[in-house]
Amino acid sequence: MQINLKKPLWIAYICCVLIPVFLIVLYLLVFAKERYESSALILVKQVADTQVTEASGLGALFGVPSTSREDSQILREYIASRDMVGKLNQTLNLRKEFSSVNDPLFALSSDATVEELVEYYNKMVKVELDDQSMMLKVRNQAFSPEFSLKLNQEILKQSDAFINQVSNSIAQEQQTYAEKQFKEASEKIDQARQNVLVYQNENEIFDPELQAKALGVLIASLQANLAELKTQERTLLSYLTPEAPQVIALKDQIKSLEEQIKKESDKLTSPTNKKLNQNVAEFEALKAQVIFATDMYKISLASLEKARLEATRKLKKLIVITQPLLAQEAMYPRKVYIAVTSFVLFNILFGIGLLIHSIVREHRE
Structure with a gap:
């Protein structure tokens, strides 16, 4: 392609295209x-997962589904974070490495701030x-193949530590x-059981409910005997006088039995003293606390086992x-690509400039 330009245009072409391209090539070469x-390719996965639904791809390869997007x-955000830069700077001295070369455009300034270092x-x-x-895919550049490899390995190391920590x-x-x-829950059930023991020892009773039932059976038996004696009394009075010795003796038995029944009944209920019915109510309340504490203990034990299983499943x-490898040749800068692209781009800009200039000149004419 032959470019036919007048002298003023040649001067403009040299200034607008050739000189900038020459400076770019000079920078690239000198x-x-x-x-x-x-570069390295990494994946975050759970250590254990029972909900495996896929039998192909990465799920089949590792035995678990692929890691979540989250x-x-x-x-990815952590690798780009200031925390990561701070840790890498401590272990690898990024500031010194990135500012150690004399590259006027791409090297880091020796007095760069932390924000500039992160950028x-x-x-x-x-x-x-x-x-x-x-x-x-983690890709990183450095001014030496050794440091590039070391930087990538350290990024993977810090990333693994971060995943484990979280x-x-x-x-x-x-x-x-x-x-x-x-x-x-364990403390509550121990305390509830201890309350039962203390109550039993203080009241010298094992189970008020059982004792109340036994006392009820005894009173019922005494009342049955009383009814039988009263029947005998009525029989004797049918043919004997009330002053008869047999009748008097039977009345004494009846009176004694009634006093015993009253005495045993007072053990169950009394408006003035703390009796067996109150013991039963208090003991039932204590037993209810033991039952409730036992249920809570079982629930908390099951929750603990579930939490342990969930903790294992959530480990990542x-x-x-x-694995990252040692680079054999430099990938950047792509000198030929940059030089050719710059030349084409400046020619396009120069052509657009000529077009605009010609349009303006035609409008003026």
Whole structure:
């Protein structure tokens, strides 16, 4: 393609196209430092899960379904976070590494702030999420292949620690709550049983209800005997006088039996003294507390076991599908691509400028 330009246009073309392209090529050849890339493919999965519904893909490979979108997004945000940058800076000295080269455009400033370091880090580290498999691809650049590999490995290490910390924290919190409930239920059932023992010892009675039933049987028996004696009394009075010795003796037996019945009945109920019926009511209340505490103990024990199972199911682990490897050649900057793209782009802009200039000139004429 032959470009036919007049002298003024040649000057404009040189200034607007050739000189900028020359500066870009000069930067690429002289000042730009080569950057090496390392990448890894990772997946977050549950340690145990009984609800396996798929028998193919990653579910079949690991024995559990793929990780949720939420887990992947949380991990992606964490890798790009200031916390991650702070930990990486402590272990790898990111600031020193990224500012150690003399690249006027791409190197980090030696006096960069923390915010600038985080922004620069997110230019060098990219995390891509696959919406189908929920796998994360972690790619990072560095000015040496060794540091690129080391950075990727450290990101995976910190990510694994983060996943373990979060999942363990959630599981431990649930289990701690269940253990607290179980401990409270155990203390309540022990206290309820102790209250029963104390009541039995203080009142010298094992079971007021059983004693009341036995006393009721005794009173019924005495009343039956009393009825029989009164029948005998009426029989004797039918042919003897009331002053007869047999009648007097029988009346004494009847009176004695009535006094015994009254005495035994007073043990059951009395408006003035604490009697057996009150003992029965108090003891029943204590037994109800024991039964309730026992039910709560069983519920809390079942909840504790369930919490332990749930804690195991909710534990998560970082699975490295593809390990990061040492780069063999620099991936960036793509010098030929940038130079050619710059040349084409400046030519397009220059052509648009000429078109606009010609339109304006025609309107003026």
